[in-house]
Amino acid sequence: MKLASISVYPVKSAAGHDVPEAEVQPWGLAGDRRYLITDAAGDILTAREEPRLLACVPVLDEEVLTLTGPHAEPLRIVPGTARSTVDVWGDPVELTDCGDEAAAWLSALAGQPLRLKWLDDPTRRPVDPAYGRPDDRVSLADAYPLLLTSTASLDRLRDWIAETALERGEEPPEPLPMRRFRPNVVVEGAVEPFAEDEWKRVRIGEVVFRVTKGCDRCVLTTVDTATYTKGKEPIRTLSRHRKRDGKVWFGINLIPDGPGRIAQGDPVVVL
Template sequence: MNDLADPATGAPVARVVALHVHPVKSLGGIAVAEGRLGPCGLEDDRRWMVVDPDGRFLTQRQMPHMALVGVARGPGGLVLARAGLGAHAVARPPADGARRMVQVWKDSVPAVDAGDAAAAWLGAALGRPCRLVYLHDTGARPADPAFAPPGATVGFADGFAVLLASRDSLDALNRDLPAAVPMDRFRPNLVLEGAAPWAEDGWRLLAVGAALLRIVKPCSRCIVTTIDQQTAEIPDPREPLATLARTRRARGGVMFGQNAAVVRPGRIAVGDQVRLLEEGPSNLVPA
């Protein structure tokens, strides 16, 4: 079935129970009731990024306390906040602002700096020199062509425009864990419910609201999943990764959730049915 399939023909397999936008990579997220899925994912998701003075991206992998910086949408930009520092409004840099190349994984991407005031506030919040940058050029970073369809792009997310996760699969994982973990450890965009645990391994093309998503690969997980997103503490440095290593190890790492590319933009909302338009064998390829 091609990516212009009629969503009405698909069988309902789940429903959207939560939507999350993370405007600044590795800082706090925002729960939203609805949003538009564009080529780079949900509007505002991972369009901003914290970088070191050399332009290399910074994440909770190096600094778990990045989770303590809250983010809200503000008029023409963002409002950042951290306990003890109050709030700081940041204007979106102008589209004609000077570009600088910043590094996210192996990709060099042109971004616009948000200015010295934002850098000073974030430096105080994080305890190290850093800058805040914004991505205007949403077509500048192609998604991995080994997995994503031609023309798929990504913002400052690790690899793909959308990350979806199943609450049913999290429930199954939590039954195996010594202590349950919440969904925010995995920082998904779309949280679904109503399918059998791990059914998403066999999904290929989904209709969600007015949008179509192409599932491209399972999401390999890192130490960020060990970080309590409310406190920035690490209750158990082994979990949930150790359990995933026993139950969800595959080529490329240990997996939870599915990466997706947007093949038809459109609005989606909490409560939307998820319709399966194309399925296939499990994409959890044994290591």
């Protein structure tokens, strides 16, 4: 197996982009999910509720973040000093506000009052102790530092989706893109579909990762990243083939055992 692609999502629930290589830090890939968006009440707003956030394309140059979008000129982000505590899926995390200009840019994109927050210190948020060690940390990802998927599993899911459509007398849809699942690392090669379900440890390049658990999927996977509209897939088909404990599953969550670098084409070895 080898590493087919690496993706970074600088702003939680905004668009991501592929990179040829990345630094693995204890809390995730360098630059990944260090920013999030809050609504007028100060709560997290994600593309689950507001798909137009996916039209925001954050571009990282070293440590400098620039937001680009269809509605305004690109905006270079300069975080301020004001801090507030935001509930990140049950974790109270102190975040730094990115100022009124960033707030106005995002509010214009989504048509509602929004603010951009920055996790200046990624050591603040621990991983769920049920799956991590006391010193494990995670940035602003849903729960774990990295998400891994495989091309073999996506190919099988695409076949299932086509079968579902034909059974219902529908036209088979265009092949589902991997970006719907927002993985950090995608592997390809001599692996059976969903073989990753059974992995406990995996080495990518020079970095060893622990597998915590599978990734249960939400309605965000049904949002078309080109039109920002919601459909039925892949949740409809995953519910037929990949449902357990009342949830549907695709991909696995990883915690790095230590820092290092990974690059596209690196060997992937199950330990």
